[in-house]
Amino acid sequence: MIRRHGRRSKVAVLVVAAALVLAACGARGAGADAGGGADGGESFTIKFSHVVTPATPKGQAAERFKEVVEERSGGRVTVEIYPNSELYGDKDELQALQSNSVQMLAPASAKFTTVAPALQVLDLPFLFDSVEDIPEVASPDSAVGKAIYENEALAASNIKVMGLWDNGLKQLSSNTEMRTPASLAGLSFRIQPSDVLRSQFEKWGASSTPLAFAEVYNALQQGVVNGQENPYSNIESQNMHTVQSHITESNHGYIGYVLVINNQFFESLPPDLQEVVQSSADEASTYNREVAAKLNSDARTTIEQAGTTTILDLTPEERQAFKDAVVPSVWEQYADVIGPELIADLLADQAAQ
Ligand code: LMR
DSSP states (O other): HHHHHHHHHHHHHHHHHHHHHHHHHHHHHHTEEEEOOTTSEEEEEEEESSOOOOTSHHHHHHHHHHHHHHHHHTEEEEEEEEOOOOSSOTTTTHHHHTTTTEEEOOGGGGGGGGOGGGGGGGGGTTTOOOOOGHHHHHHSHHHHHHHHHHHHHHTTTEEEEEEEEEEEEEEESSOOOOOOGGGGGGGEEEEEEHHHHHHHHHTTTTTEEEOOOHHHHHHHTTTSSSSSOHHHHHHHHHHGGGGOOHHHEEEEEEEEEEEEEHHHHHSSHHHHHHHHHHHHHHHHHHHHHHHHHHHHHHHHHHHHHHHOOOOEOOOOHHHHHHHHHHTHHHHHHTTHHHOHHHHHHHHHHHHOO
16 A cells, blocks of 8 residues: 555656646747857747748748748748648637747737727728828837837736738728628628727618638638628638629728737847847738738739739719718717827828828
8 A cells, every 4th residue: 555655656757847848848839949040149049930821021031030030040030931821720829829829920910809999999990092002101119119029918917019911901801892881781701809990880771790711711611691891802811702793892891910929939039039039020011011902913913913803993972972971979989998189180180190
């Protein structure tokens, strides 16, 4: 009896020891690698997860970030990119970031709604009238940019903002011609998980269902929802156009990405590598802005050539009718969530146009 008890204790000690070794390996795997970099210093791996294909504005910017950071760090930082929700999807990627299972993400603003609801500022319908307005309004120095960089809820969640990336302006797709807000009445649209977006569709008389990006194609194909909203690059790269007979070029909303890193991981990097990671993120942000508009116009051409989908261009008056149904009402509805001063500033800018 005593001997058996003794053996059990030994086994227990071994199990605990093995668990500690595994935990230590796990911690190393999550960022810091055993062994030296090219110059003998400690080396690090950044796992960068995202939900779109490598061919999109976000996918391309992530590739550029990898290229630049690996080159500038002389091999001390390696970036592993996991596109297309293959490692984590919309529902678990922020959790994975906070637990350091991945170190970087670039989710669309709407994906932060539960962690930092004020980021829905980028989801406000008709925040931009054209892609040319994006760089000024969504730059790190603008009122909108500052609200994101200085967001306290993100900081409190161990999330550091490294940049703002674009996809572009969203178009509406469904299997019905959509020329007026009234033509959306009774349709159901997939949305990203954002209250602002739910209210936008409500004002147009449509219902909405939040679904992860990876689920959208199947949901459209199986008729779980009638339509969705996205820039052309996302529609084309997920083949959504093959199951949507109509697109309205409404340019009614924006998909902007917040490039983020696990703050504890970032702080654990030596200062020279922190500088390399930030400057590489800056370069990737510039590159992203250079390619986003072109990738979207190429995607529109591919959709036209596929012949599956009629694309409707709205007249300025028709677009204005969509806008009048949601601005300023939806903006004012979310003033408390986004920040009353910021909303007042944005409304004043609108009035000045
Ligand atoms: C979506 O869910 O529609 C987009 O946020 C996907 C993306 O990352 O562009």
